[in-house]
Amino acid sequence: MSASRARWIKVLFFLALAFFFAQRFLSGILFYYIGRRFAWLVPVAAIGCVGMALGVWLQRAEAHAHDHDEDGHRHGHALTRAGLVLVVIPLLLGWLVPPRPLGSAALATREIGLGAPEQVSIGAVRPIALGRHEKNILDWLAAFAQNPDPQAFVGQEAHVVGFVYRDERFESETSFMVTRFAITCCVADATAVGLLVRWPQAEALAIDTWVEVRGRFDVGVFQGQSLPVLVAERVVPVEPPAQPYLYY
Amino acid sequence: MTTPSSEVAAGGTFFGRKLWFMALGLLGLTLAALMARGGVAPLLARVQTFSTIFLGIFLEAAPFLLIGAVVAGFIEVFVDPGLASRLLPRRALPAALAGSLLGFVFPVCECGVVPVTRRLYGKGLPLPVGIGFLLAAPVVNPVVLFSTYAAFGWGPVLWGRLLFTVLIATGVAALFGLAHPAEVLRSRPGMPPATVSGSVTGERVWWHRVPSALATAADDFLDMARYLVVGSLLAATMQTLVPQTTLLAIGSGPVVSVAVLMALAFVLSVCSTVDAFLALSFVRTFTTGSILAFLVFGPMVDIKSSLMFLGVFRSRVVLYLIVLPATLSLLLGLLVNLHWGW
Numbered sequence: 001m002s003a004s005r006a007r008w009i010k011v012l013f014f015l016a017l018a019f020f021f022a023q024r025f026l027s028g029i030l031f032y033y034i035g036r037r038f039a040w041l042v043p044v045a046a047i048g049c050v051g052m053a054l055g056v057w058l059q060r061a062e063a064h065a066h067d068h069d070e071d072g073h074r075h076g077h078a079l080t081r082a083g084l085v086l087v088v089i090p091l092l093l094g095w096l097v098p099p100r101p102l103g104s105a106a107l108a109t110r111e112i113g114l115g116a117p118e119q120v121s122i123g124a125v126r127p128i129a130l131g132r133h134e135k136n137i138l139d140w141l142a143a144f145a146q147n148p149d150p151q152a153f154v155g156q157e158a159h160v161v162g163f164v165y166r167d168e169r170f171e172s173e174t175s176f177m178v179t180r181f182a183i184t185c186c187v188a189d190a191t192a193v194g195l196l197v198r199w200p201q202a203e204a205l206a207i208d209t210w211v212e213v214r215g216r217f218d219v220g221v222f223q224g225q226s227l228p229v230l231v232a233e234r235v236v237p238v239e240p241p242a243q244p245y246l247y248y
Numbered sequence: 249m250t251t252p253s254s255e256v257a258a259g260g261t262f263f264g265r266k267l268w269f270m271a272l273g274l275l276g277l278t279l280a281a282l283m284a285r286g287g288v289a290p291l292l293a294r295v296q297t298f299s300t301i302f303l304g305i306f307l308e309a310a311p312f313l314l315i316g317a318v319v320a321g322f323i324e325v326f327v328d329p330g331l332a333s334r335l336l337p338r339r340a341l342p343a344a345l346a347g348s349l350l351g352f353v354f355p356v357c358e359c360g361v362v363p364v365t366r367r368l369y370g371k372g373l374p375l376p377v378g379i380g381f382l383l384a385a386p387v388v389n390p391v392v393l394f395s396t397y398a399a400f401g402w403g404p405v406l407w408g409r410l411l412f413t414v415l416i417a418t419g420v421a422a423l424f425g426l427a428h429p430a431e432v433l434r435s436r437p438g439m440p441p442a443t444v445s446g447s448v449t450g451e452r453v454w455w456h457r458v459p460s461a462l463a464t465a466a467d468d469f470l471d472m473a474r475y476l477v478v479g480s481l482l483a484a485t486m487q488t489l490v491p492q493t494t495l496l497a498i499g500s501g502p503v504v505s506v507a508v509l510m511a512l513a514f515v516l517s518v519c520s521t522v523d524a525f526l527a528l529s530f531v532r533t534f535t536t537g538s539i540l541a542f543l544v545f546g547p548m549v550d551i552k553s554s555l556m557f558l559g560v561f562r563s564r565v566v567l568y569l570i571v572l573p574a575t576l577s578l579l580l581g582l583l584v585n586l587h588w589g590w
Contacts, residue, residue, distance in 0.1 A: 010466060017310075024307065033304040038311075038398050045311035048318060052469065055462025082268035086474045089271065089481070090306045097299040105293035106301075109491045185399050187304035188483065189528040208293075 009084065011053045018049035020091055031243055032101040034186040101244035102181045102190055103208045104165050110192055137162055137180050137193050138246045144228060153217040153228040158195070160230075161212050161241060164205045165194060169223060173203040178213050178230070182246040190245065196222055199232040210240045267478050274481045281489050294488060302484035305529075309476055309522035312395040314469055316521040319391060320360035321465030325457050327354070338374045340425025341418075347380025348388060348417040354381075355389035357520045358547045360468065362556040369560065375432060376425030382557075383573060384417035386520035386547035396543070399524035404536060404590045405543065412544045416576045420569070432565050472519045479518040483529045492533055499534030502585035506578055509538040513546030520547035536590040541581035548573040 024030040025042045034042075135143070137160050144153070162178035170176065179194035181187070197213055198220065205211065213232050220229030278298060336350075337343045356364050365373075365382045386392065387409060396406050424432055486495075499505045509530065518526055523546050527539050549570050557566045584590050 010470065013470075014466060021307075021310075030307065032300060034308045038308065041311035042307060045314050048311075048314045052314075052318075052462050052466035055459045056466050058459035059463040083470060083474050085268055086271055086477045087470060089275075089477050090303060090310075093299045094303055097296055099303075100293075100296040100300060102297060102300055103293065105290065106297045106488075108294070109488065184401070185528055186308040186525065187301050188308075188487070188525060189531055190301075191532060 007056055010056045013084070013087065014049045014053035014056070016091055018046045018053070020094055021046035021049065024094070028242055029099050031245070032099055032187075035183055035245070035247055036243070038185075101240065102187055103163060104179070106181070106190070107165060107167075107179075107192055136160055136246055137178065137195055138182050138248055140195060140228075141193055150219045150226055150228045154219060156217050157215075158217060158230055159212070159214050160195060161210065161238060162194065163240075164207055164209045164211055165192075166202075166207055174198060174200050175229075176202045176205060178211060180246045181244070182248055184248060187245075193246070196220060196227065196229045197232050197235070198229055199235050201235075205235070205237075210238050212236045212238045267474050271478050271481055274478075274485050278485045278488065298484050298488045301487050302480050305480040305483055305525050306476065308398075309395075309480070309525045310473070312391060312398075312521040313472055313476060313519055314465075316355070316357045316360070316391050316519065317465040317468040317472065318462070320356050320364075320468055321461040321463075323354055323356065323360075323364065324464050325461040326454070336374060336377050340376050341422045343374045343376040344380045344418045344421035344425055345414075347377035347382075347421050348384035348414045350377065350381045351385030351387070351389035354385065355391050356385055357389075357392065357472070358386035358550070358553050361385045362553060362560065366560050369433065374425075375427070375429045376421040379424050379569075380417045380421035383420060383548045383569075384413050387413040387544070388417075392520050392524075392547075395521050396524040399528050404584075405524075405527075405539060408536075408540045408584065408590070409543045412540060412577070412580050413547070416544065416548070416573055416580075419576065420572045423572075424565075424568075432561060434560060434562055475517050475519060476522055479516045479523075479526050482516065483526050487529055495530075495533035499530060499538065502535055502537065503582060505535045505538035506541045506581035506585065509534060509542040510545050510574065510577060510581070513542045514550050516546070517550040517553070518546065523547065535585045537581035537584035537586075540584055540590075541577045544580070545573060545577035548577075 021042050024033070025039065025046070030039055030042055135158065140158060140160070144150075147153075160178055162180045165177045165179040175196060175198050177194040178197050179192055181190040182193050183190045195213075197215070198218075199205075199213075212235070213230060214234040215230045215232040217228045218231045219226060221227075222229075279295075336346050354364060361382055364385075365378050368381070369378050393406070393410065396409055400406055498508060513523070516523075516526070523543060527542055530539055530542070554566060554570055557569055561569065
């Protein structure tokens with residue numbers, strides 16, 4: 001493609017990328033993809049993209065004024081049609097595929113953790129000062145990891161939010177798993193964690209429905225393993241939380 | 249830096265096309281495999297999963313790629329390369345070490361490092377400094393260490409990556425320091441035609457050169473983003489299709505895992521500012537030694553950088569520049585897995 005057309009495409013591309021970054025950040029959809037810690041870099045990148053678009057545009061004006069021939073050549077090379085198709089893929093996937101946080105579909109290739117991920121059991125256990133009601137699924141699994149005796153949790157009250165997961169391992173129609181994905185950096189390192197829930201109407205709950213579960217722990221058996229099971233007193237469908245993932 | 253375009257242009261287009269086919273192939277394969285598992289509703293859910301993982305890696309990585317590109321753009325336009333050459337030691341070992349740490353002064357990634365090195369050689373940079381810089385700078389620089397920290401936090405991966413890279417780069421560079429430059433460098437390290445707004449011209453006010461720096465950064469970003477996209481597609485495909493149990497079978501072998509991830513690093517050619525985020529995909533299934541080898545070897549040598557090496561060094565030397573870091577990375581990866589048990 002001609003040098004001037006390549007420049008205009010570049011300017012447009014960087015503006016589109018800036019818009020994409022800003023849109024993901026402002027809508028909160030960004031948290032479907034990456035963790036809180038470095039989310040601020042995305043709006044910074046949006047500003048950077050605008051800067052680069054300006055740079056390309058201003059240099060274009062300059063090149064015309066000074067008639068710098070070699071300049072046009074240099075920048076013409078950087079953009080091939082094939083290269084353009086590649087860099088546009090993120091925008092296409094972002095805009096055409098309806099965004100959605102990781103759900104049970106992602107579990108097809110993953111094991112679901114009935115124990116806490118390794119790192120959690122080592123360091124990230126929350127201070128005890130946190131009330132029981134504030135413990136999320138990850139906190140509970142960390143507690144289970146610290147005390148391997150499931151009897152110790154019998155009668156303790158829990159209140160957690162997660163999505164419904166069920167597969168062929170669940171023989172009974174009265175149980176499901178309340179599940180979250182836990183991430184450290186972004187979804188690339190996501191690991192699924194869940195609590196086993198006993199609930200008479202479990203069958204009526206569709207997979208991937210977000211629910212709030214209140215109940216007390218009892219000892220149950222899952223695949224020959226004795227572990228704490230949350231006996232639900234109340235299961236209410238809820239809106240997916242703004243932060244779909246847990247962090248550790 | 250895009251200046252090597254004069255020689256690498258043909259290669260660039262060639263690779264552009266190859267990358268494009270690779271990406272399309274990956275997309276097609278993923279879709280076909282997802283279809284084969286049946287049903288439209290689950291298909292949509294799995295495409296969404298694929299898209300979420302892909303964009304997760306891309307959105308986490310893109311800002312770092314951008315920072316790296318902008319830094320390289322500003323170095324290209326504003327820094328006089330002659331200055332560094334005058335200040336640096338010439339004896340083999342100190343020069344090699346200085347070269348390995350030079351990345352803190354010129355924070356370039358692996359895509360920027362070759363043109364910068366060539367530019368510095370043209371200005372009389374001592375041979376071992378250049379080789380140390382070439383091998384280490386893509387890791388030993390603030391941007392890359394920051395992104396590695398973002399992905400892995402403080403721990404063996406961050407420190408191991410820094411330490412091993414400096415170790416290997418210094419060793420290889422010191423070795424070459426014993427040779428005569430004429431045996432190593434191409435007879436005429438073909439300097440690219442003077443860039444439009446090189447710092448040497450300096451006739452304009454500094455802020456007149458900012459657009460130039462940003463436009464250079466834009467080209468760098470576009471060049472490197474292609475590799476990031478293909479790498480992220482591959483990682484997302486793997487995560488959506490390959491069961492973790494299968495990965496675990498490969499990834500838990502202390503020797504096989506290292507070899508596999510090194511080969512992957514070579515093929516993917518992903519920019520060092522963002523490879524840490526791709527490595528995250530392997531955290532749960534692969535050995536620490538293999539992840540370190542991926543993060544140490546990949547930035548030093550990969551398809552795209554070894555092609556660019558040919559523009560600076562004699563072909564025999566390029567072979568050593570690939571084999572030596574590969575052997576040393578493999579060795580260190582195995583040590584980590586078999587003896588140190590990180």
